[in-house]
Amino acid sequence: MPKSVFISLARFSSGPIRRTGAALAAMLLVPALALLPGGITPVRADEARVLRLAVVDMAPYGFVHNGEPAGLGLELGELLAAGAGAGTTATLSSRRQILQALARGEADMAVLPGGPPPGRGAVNAGPLLQSQFAAIARSGTPLRSRHDLAGKTVAVVRDEPGDPLLSTRQGVALLPVPDLSRGLKLLLAGKVDAVAAERLALLHAVDALHLPARALGSPLPLSPVRVDLLLSPTLSPALLQRLDQARQVLTEREDFRATAARYGL
Numbered sequence: 001m002p003k004s005v006f007i008s009l010a011r012f013s014s015g016p017i018r019r020t021g022a023a024l025a026a027m028l029l030v031p032a033l034a035l036l037p038g039g040i041t042p043v044r045a046d047e048a049r050v051l052r053l054a055v056v057d058m059a060p061y062g063f064v065h066n067g068e069p070a071g072l073g074l075e076l077g078e079l080l081a082a083g084a085g086a087g088t089t090a091t092l093s094s095r096r097q098i099l100q101a102l103a104r105g106e107a108d109m110a111v112l113p114g115g116p117p118p119g120r121g122a123v124n125a126g127p128l129l130q131s132q133f134a135a136i137a138r139s140g141t142p143l144r145s146r147h148d149l150a151g152k153t154v155a156v157v158r159d160e161p162g163d164p165l166l167s168t169r170q171g172v173a174l175l176p177v178p179d180l181s182r183g184l185k186l187l188l189a190g191k192v193d194a195v196a197a198e199r200l201a202l203l204h205a206v207d208a209l210h211l212p213a214r215a216l217g218s219p220l221p222l223s224p225v226r227v228d229l230l231l232s233p234t235l236s237p238a239l240l241q242r243l244d245q246a247r248q249v250l251t252e253r254e255d256f257r258a259t260a261a262r263y264g265l
Helices: 022-027 072-083 095-104 180-188 199-208 237-252 255-261
Strands: 004-006 030-033 048-058 064-067 069-070 086-094 109-113 123-137 154-157 173-177 196-198 220-231
Touching: 048 072, 048 095, 048 196, 069 072, 069 086, 072 086, 072 109, 072 123, 072 237, 086 095, 095 109, 095 220, 123 237, 123 255, 154 180, 173 180, 180 196, 180 199, 196 199, 220 237, 237 255
Parallel strands: 048 086, 048 109, 154 173, 154 196
Antiparallel strands: 004 030, 064 069, 109 220, 123 196, 123 220
16 A cells, blocks of 8 residues: 655744644645655545644754754654654744643644653653763863762753753752853853753854854763653544654664764764
8 A cells, every 4th residue: 555745844933833734734645655664554645634843942953044943853853744644834942832832732743852841741752862961161170070060050951951960969059041052151251160951952052152162171971861752642542653653663764863963963
């Protein structure tokens, strides 16, 4: 039986997360035997739909390019949706907004490092990638192990998951900041001793500031962290099954890793 895949719809960079009618999605259904991974349940035209993809506003997972959402989270979400026979629309939002939208059924899926905190309503469908937390300090403050952070003030992004082993119990003072750019500026000004975050986001934030080559030291690897697929609990069992099948097939084919490699992960 021929398999099918949707042509991805236009993405939106502002405004509320939109719902696109299943009838419109069905009109865009085209045969694409080579595009849909083997082993995934075929999609009938009457089951066709467009998934509302929420993209976290944290480069390189999500950012605006030419007025539209872009980034690793977007590409992974589109890859997964296509594998499940669905199209996508995308909206850039904060982590807090994404978790709320998933729980309320206002968004269908998201790709987030660190997953959701317990009890937030989103369904954690499993990891797409593995990453790690990292910390960085000024070049005059070398970090050789996490023990070097004891007694220091470390900036962390508010509402973003952090390394579970960085806490006051380990003698680390955590200072919440609105974003990594603010944390790095405080670091350069000597207001904090280090900045800690998911490694890829941290390195991209450093790169975006165009700092002198020796302004900061080398990043210190910390605890591992997963990059998870989050789904709305309002999705149908059939669609949840297709998405899980697509996740498994694409993971085995290492398509997620190949996509992430272009972003330095």
